[in-house]
Amino acid sequence: MTTPKNLLKAERVAYIHQRLEELYPETPVPLDHKDPYTLLVAVLLSAQCTDERVNQITPALWALADNPYDMAMQSVEDIQAIIRPCGLSPQKSKAISVLSQMLVEEHNGEVPNDMAALEKLPGVGHKTASVVVAQAFGVPAFPVDTHIHRLAQRWGLTSGKNVQQTEKDLKRLFPAESWNKLHLQIIFYGREYCSARGCDGTVCEICTTCYPARKHPKKAKKP
Known part of the structure; x- marks a missing residue:
């Protein structure tokens, strides 16, 4: 029986981007506002x-x-x-x-x-x-809160110890035209599938697809 291999970073980036787009093609801003x-x-x-x-x-x-x-x-x-x-x-x-x-x-x-x-x-x-x-x-930006910081670490997109480094890493990995939508997609996914209590890096679809060989919970570095 062959041991499953974890995806390479470029493979993880491509998969995560594609899967989030499939799950959340529309990204309404969750805060009600009019201007x-x-x-x-x-x-x-x-x-x-x-x-x-x-x-x-x-x-x-x-x-x-x-x-x-x-x-x-x-x-x-x-x-x-x-x-x-x-x-x-x-x-x-x-x-x-x-x-x-x-x-x-x-x-x-x-x-x-x-x-x-x-x-x-x-x-x-x-x-x-x-x-x-x-x-x-509509200015390209990648707002990173503690939730995005945690998921980016679980998915191997950053090893940053703070949200500033995580933001820089995510901006390097994903095209600028995707940033405004992607930050909301990650938030939506985190709330639905990869919350602090719901997944420890070994439960949800994205975590297990990116790291099928991961045997232990992924402990995120707090910002």
Whole structure:
């Protein structure tokens, strides 16, 4: 009986890309929004909070204010009262208030489509900025969160110890025109088949296809 061989990296990349495209030909953004501003705020709220919880809360927030001009006029306390279930509400409410003021004063009320300008806004880190430029403006970006970081390690796409290195590795492996869709495809697959509890690198279809000879759970390096 022959021992199954693990796929080479180039084979893994090709298989993963093809299989995710088959499973998720459409990739709707999981956060409800109607324009770049509401997407920016929703992504900010999603830090350490589920997309489902954010989507439950944002209708009330948009009823209060759904643009930077109106949001800048709201008190931090009123914003916090609505977003409290998202967690980290003191920091998030202040960030939403101040970034709205900055958009009005520095960007004519428009969300910039530039990573550097976005990252200057309070509460907006590299990952949030990447999501906004990718999904609101179609600029190629590969937002990497802890879930993508974990799956990329399980699939042998990176040995990076942090999300920054994982992002660089994934950008090298996949064509730029696929990044915006692929990051969502990986998130969708992780939630459905390769969650932290559901797969340890030896259970789901992609893990077992890429590494049929893997005998022990793959321990991901935490970012």
